[in-house]
Every structure is written in structure tokens, then in C-alpha cells.
Amino acid sequence: MKRIVVAGASLAGLRAAQTLRAEGFAGELVLVGAEPHLPYDRPPLSKKQLTEALPVSATDLPVPGDLDATWILGTRADGLDAYGRTVRLSDGRDLPYDGLVIATGAAACVPAALLPLPSGVHTLRTREDAASLRADLRPGRRAVVVGGGFLGSEIAAAARACGLDVTLVVPESRPLVRQVGSAAGEFITRLHDSAGIRVLPGYRVKALVGGRRLTAVGLDDGTELAADVAVLALGAVPNVAWLAGSGIALAGGVRCDERLRVLSIDGTPMPGVVAAGDVAVVPHPHPPNSDSRSASRAAVYDGNRSSLGHWSNAVEQAAVAARTLVHGDAARPLTAIPSFWCDLHGITLRGVGLPASADEERTLERNLVDRTLEVTYHREGRFVGAVAIGRNSRIAAHRRVLAEAELARV
Known part of the structure; x- marks a missing residue:
């Protein structure tokens, strides 16, 4: 070539x-x-x-x-x-x-029904997006973050650390439930609660209120959340x-x-x-x-x-x-074990494999006081992934198990 x-x-x-x-x-x-x-x-x-x-x-x-x-x-x-x-x-x-x-x-997913976005509403994919959002994260302001995945949870935690009053609107039953299941999702919810973030599960955003400048976020039940800043973290x-x-x-x-x-x-x-x-x-x-x-x-x-x-x-x-x-x-085909991490409230959630594909999850450790967690994920009895907080050595061990299974499969 x-x-x-x-x-x-x-x-x-x-x-x-x-x-x-x-x-x-x-x-x-x-x-x-x-x-x-x-x-x-x-x-x-x-x-x-x-x-x-x-x-x-x-x-x-x-x-x-x-x-x-x-x-x-x-x-x-x-x-x-x-x-x-x-x-x-x-x-x-x-x-x-x-x-x-x-x-x-x-690119960031923005529902057509919410366009055009008023001033004060952000997505986050680029350097310019981050700079614009940071300029709006002023102490005492009211922020609404829409979306309960990794990005939405991290932005909510960052906004709270900047001194804003933060509400996290989650379409699912709890944050991160689609990515890491109910046990880890509930743990993250408790961390958000402890940090002073209001979590609203099971809601979707219907409207952005305020004309040129955002004043409120309208939910699908008719509720309006007063807001100076909103972030749409609805996937890509x-x-x-x-x-x-x-x-x-x-x-x-x-x-x-x-x-x-x-x-x-x-x-x-x-x-x-x-x-x-x-x-x-x-x-x-x-x-x-x-x-x-x-x-x-x-x-x-x-x-x-x-x-x-x-x-x-x-x-x-x-x-x-x-x-x-x-x-x-x-060339060798793709065989790498998926891995990911999420930083929230001074801790890091780490994961390997495909937790979202599981039909069973097993909580091996859960301690909110020490902020430690370990959950494994299984599909039809087969180990497919794990997440942990404060247990890096356990994640390394789970990665080895997944890698050995891949070698045996190949």
C-alpha cells in the first residue's frame, strides 16, 4: 500500500x-x-x-x-x-x-423534540463542550443532569463537587443499572445520595423550559425542575x-x-x-x-x-x-477482554468483561462505610464479568479468569 x-x-x-x-x-x-x-x-x-x-x-x-x-x-x-x-x-x-x-x-445523542437547545443546556463530547460546561458550573446554581450511565453519573458528581445543587434524572430504575446491574446501581445511588445529589429514577425529559436561557427541565409526568444548567448525557x-x-x-x-x-x-x-x-x-x-x-x-x-x-x-x-x-x-482477531472505569465522589468503579450481558449477578462484597464493592456477573452459569470499588486486585484476578477462558475457547 x-x-x-x-x-x-x-x-x-x-x-x-x-x-x-x-x-x-x-x-x-x-x-x-x-x-x-x-x-x-x-x-x-x-x-x-x-x-x-x-x-x-x-x-x-x-x-x-x-x-x-x-x-x-x-x-x-x-x-x-x-x-x-x-x-x-x-x-x-x-x-x-x-x-x-x-x-x-x-456524537452526543440529543432528542429532536428538545431542539433547539437553549443557553445553559450542554452535551459533553469535545474539549469545547467541557470548557463551556465548566464555565456554567458555578457554586449555588441548580443543575439537572439527564441520563444515568457512566457519563451522566460522572458529570453529576463533578457538578456537586463544584458546589451546585444537583438532580440526576435517570430513565431506568437506578443509575448504571443497564451497564452494571442492580446491585452496583443501588450502591452508586447511595453514593450519590450521600454526596447530596437528588436521584430521580424512572423519569424522562419532555421539555427544556425558558426560551433562549434555560429556567427549568420538564419531566414526562408534568413536573418542572427549576434549573440554571442542564446536561444531556443520553448516549452517543x-x-x-x-x-x-x-x-x-x-x-x-x-x-x-x-x-x-x-x-x-x-x-x-x-x-x-x-x-x-x-x-x-x-x-x-x-x-x-x-x-x-x-x-x-x-x-x-x-x-x-x-x-x-x-x-x-x-x-x-x-x-x-x-x-x-x-x-x-x-493478523490475529480481536480477543481483548473489555475493561472500563468510572470516577465518582473520590472513588473509582472498575470493571471487566460484559456485565450488561448477564442474566445473574452475585454480590461478593458491599460496604458503604468503607466504600468497597465487588459484584460478579454470569450468563447461563458462565462467568462473563465483574465490577469492583476499592478492590483493584480482585479485578485483576477476574481479568485473568476471563482471559484463561478465552484462551481455552480459541
């Missing part, structure tokens, strides 16, 4: 570029990024960037001096001719390629609009095989195209039994495919995708 284009200049794109060089690709390497910045780390945006006066550069990802890449920043990938092997850029240019890495990530939408009409299979993202090769609509690999990160939907290396009929399956899987929006997932997929471009079928 003479030229490889990486569409997406964030974590997955950078790691793919680094792996391409490490695996011996010596041709032209071009990274295209919609944002004007070189790659930066996103997890701190909902953590330290909201509670500490950190310089913008604190989240910069190190770019090796010998990467020898061309950067086209502030310019989106706007279209793809997959058979002609050309990426159309938002400035009108056509960029030919021999190999393509699709790593365009995802893969950035795949630019791939419409390309012949690539799009279903919840870019469909890929186990080596991250992008699939065409007929199910065959698209020549010279791989994907990684939030945009990729891959066959998970730890699928449930094929005859499963459990309701939890639909929450995580499309068949045996899944999309995991975690930091480690982007890194691991990027490496596999890059090796596939260089080595083809000789």
Missing part, C-alpha cells in the same frame, strides 16, 4: 496510525480530523476538566515525533467511494487511498452519515468482522477498509450461547455483535484494525 488514510484523528485514529508504523507500513499516512486539535484524551473531560483548573493541554495525547504523518484537521470526512477508494472531504477535496481506517467516533450516535450510499453495512455503526474489516451490505469484507472505536460494531469475542433467549441480550448484542464505547476498546480495536491492513488474514 502506498497511502493509508485514517478518517478520525482521536484516540482510535492515533493508535491505529502508531500501530501501522510499528507493523512496518512505510508509505504515506494521512489523518483526517473534524476537530481542529491534534488527538486528545476524552475521559478527563467529565472528570478533572470539570472540577480542576487544568490547562487545555493537560488532555493532549502524545504524538510520536517519528510518526511521519500528514494531518488534515478541522476538516470532516464527508463521503466515501469505497470501490473507487476515495474519501470526499468537507472542503470539497477528494483523497484517494489504498487502505482506510474508519475511526470517526460518535455513531458518526456514520458520511458513509451513506458507500455500500458499507451500517447498523448501529459500521459492521465489522473479527479482524475489524468493514463489511459491505452483502456481508463480505470491503477491500482495504477497517474500522475501530465508537463507530465500529464487531462480533464480540465473548458471545452468549447461541440459543439464548434472555431479555438482557438485546441490550448489548445485535446477534453476537456489540459496540462498546470504552477507552480500552478504542485502543485494542485500533491495533487489530491496523495489523489487519498490514498483514491481512495473518
Whole structure:
């Protein structure tokens, strides 16, 4: 290959570029990024960037001096001719390629019924989003955070640490219940309560009240919550609009095989195209039994495919995708054990595997005073994941068990 284009200049794109060089690709390497910045780390945006006066550069990802890449920043990938092997850029240019890495990530999900967003309402995906939200997190203000996943919980905790009166509106029965189940979700609820956050489970937002400037958040039962600031943390939408009409299979993202090769609509690999990160939907290396009929399956899987929006997932997929471009079928498929973490109220919840796919959870330790927790997850009797607070050594042990099971499966 003479030229490889990486569409997406964030974590997955950078790691793919680094792996391409490490695996011996010596041709032209071009990274295209919609944002004007070189790659930066996103997890701190909902953590330290909201509670500490950190310089913008604190989240910069190190770019090796010998990467020898061309950067086209502030310019989106706007279209793809997959058979002609050309990426159309938002400035009108056509960029030919021999190999393509699709790593365009995802955007914040905002219900159309809530648009246009009044001043004081935020989403959080970019550096600019974090800076805008931090400026609104002033002590004594009333904040409503909508969404009970990892991002919503972290933002609520950060807002409370900044001295705001915080209400967390959760569509489910408790925060994080979809991600880590009821036991861990209840534990996190108690941590929020102890910090002074009001948790409202089982509600959805119907309206943002106030015209140009937010004054209240309207719930689906008719209640209006007075608010100076609101944050919508309702999940993410893969950035795949630019791939419409390309012949690539799009279903919840870019469909890929186990080596991250992008699939065409007929199910065959698209020549010279791989994907990684939030945009990729891959066959998970730890699928449930094929005859499963459990309701939890639909929450995580499309068949045996899944999309995991975690930091480690982007890194691991990027490496596999890059090796596939260089080595083809000789590249090892994706076998990494999923891992994730969430920082809340001075503690870190860590997890491995796929807790959200479980049909059974077992609480091994729960101590609110010491703020320690350990829960394991099982599917049809098989161990599929674990989460813990204050028990890093236990998470490491659970990871080893999952890795040994994967080796035995392969």
C-alpha cells in the first residue's frame, strides 16, 4: 500500500496510525480530523476538566515525533467511494487511498423534540463542550443532569463537587443499572445520595423550559425542575452519515468482522477498509450461547455483535484494525477482554468483561462505610464479568479468569 488514510484523528485514529508504523507500513499516512486539535484524551473531560483548573493541554495525547504523518484537521470526512477508494472531504477535496481506517467516533445523542437547545443546556463530547460546561458550573446554581450511565453519573458528581445543587434524572430504575446491574446501581445511588445529589429514577425529559436561557427541565409526568444548567448525557450516535450510499453495512455503526474489516451490505469484507472505536460494531469475542433467549441480550448484542464505547476498546480495536491492513488474514482477531472505569465522589468503579450481558449477578462484597464493592456477573452459569470499588486486585484476578477462558475457547 502506498497511502493509508485514517478518517478520525482521536484516540482510535492515533493508535491505529502508531500501530501501522510499528507493523512496518512505510508509505504515506494521512489523518483526517473534524476537530481542529491534534488527538486528545476524552475521559478527563467529565472528570478533572470539570472540577480542576487544568490547562487545555493537560488532555493532549502524545504524538510520536517519528510518526511521519500528514494531518488534515478541522476538516470532516464527508463521503466515501469505497470501490473507487476515495474519501470526499468537507472542503470539497477528494483523497484517494489504498487502505482506510474508519475511526470517526460518535456524537452526543440529543432528542429532536428538545431542539433547539437553549443557553445553559450542554452535551459533553469535545474539549469545547467541557470548557463551556465548566464555565456554567458555578457554586449555588441548580443543575439537572439527564441520563444515568457512566457519563451522566460522572458529570453529576463533578457538578456537586463544584458546589451546585444537583438532580440526576435517570430513565431506568437506578443509575448504571443497564451497564452494571442492580446491585452496583443501588450502591452508586447511595453514593450519590450521600454526596447530596437528588436521584430521580424512572423519569424522562419532555421539555427544556425558558426560551433562549434555560429556567427549568420538564419531566414526562408534568413536573418542572427549576434549573440554571442542564446536561444531556443520553448516549452517543455513531458518526456514520458520511458513509451513506458507500455500500458499507451500517447498523448501529459500521459492521465489522473479527479482524475489524468493514463489511459491505452483502456481508463480505470491503477491500482495504477497517474500522475501530465508537463507530465500529464487531462480533464480540465473548458471545452468549447461541440459543439464548434472555431479555438482557438485546441490550448489548445485535446477534453476537456489540459496540462498546470504552477507552480500552478504542485502543485494542485500533491495533487489530491496523495489523489487519498490514498483514491481512495473518493478523490475529480481536480477543481483548473489555475493561472500563468510572470516577465518582473520590472513588473509582472498575470493571471487566460484559456485565450488561448477564442474566445473574452475585454480590461478593458491599460496604458503604468503607466504600468497597465487588459484584460478579454470569450468563447461563458462565462467568462473563465483574465490577469492583476499592478492590483493584480482585479485578485483576477476574481479568485473568476471563482471559484463561478465552484462551481455552480459541
